[in-house]
Amino acid sequence: MKLFRVKKSNIDRKGLGLYATQDIKVGARIINYVGKIITKKQTEESAKFDNSKPIYLFNLNSRYDLDGDVSWNTARLINHSCSNNCDYNGKGLKLWVTTIKDIKKGEELTCDYGFSYDSDYKQFPCKCSSINCAGFIVREGSRWRINKKFKKNQRVSR
Ligand SMILES: [Zn+2]
Numbered sequence: 001m002k003l004f005r006v007k008k009s010n011i012d013r014k015g016l017g018l019y020a021t022q023d024i025k026v027g028a029r030i031i032n033y034v035g036k037i038i039t040k041k042q043t044e045e046s047a048k049f050d051n052s053k054p055i056y057l058f059n060l061n062s063r064y065d066l067d068g069d070v071s072w073n074t075a076r077l078i079n080h081s082c083s084n085n086c087d088y089n090g091k092g093l094k095l096w097v098t099t100i101k102d103i104k105k106g107e108e109l110t111c112d113y114g115f116s117y118d119s120d121y122k123q124f125p126c127k128c129s130s131i132n133c134a135g136f137i138v139r140e141g142s143r144w145r146i147n148k149k150f151k152k153n154q155r156v157s158r
Contacts, residue, residue, distance in 0.1 A: 021105065058088070117146065
């Protein structure tokens with residue numbers, strides 16, 4: 001039996017997400033992250049990756065990237081959460097998704113998209129609604145920069 005099923009997401013309300021069909025232990029391999037292996041040169045020359053934060057593009061090594069924006073890559077449907085319960089893992093040219101927490105049946109499977117904090121972070125609001133949501137899709141190590149900003153803004157508006 002598959003560990004997940006695809007259904008309408010609570011995070012991305014316009015889209016789909018992956019949901020646990022049973023309790024899953026930490027460290028379980030959920031799904032392979034597949035796509036087209038392309039050279040760095042192809043990435044640079046493609047208008048598709050003009051954005052500085054292409055969600056489905058993974059760096060495999062110094063020569064190759066993986067373009068996961070293909071219909072047969074079910075793992076692309078995994079949404080970002082500031083309290084993610086899964087993470088991307090890789091070896092060689094292979095990528096997959098592993099649980100980093102025990103997950104209860106019915107929970108949505110989520111990853112940290114790992115976006116860096118920079119001037120355009122506001123383009124990517126986060127709707128994960130977890131208790132430590134930063135409000136924007138920014139990798140864990142950089143979220144304090146946003147939280148600090150939030151506090152400042154709140155003080156000003158009161
Ligand atoms: Zn969030």
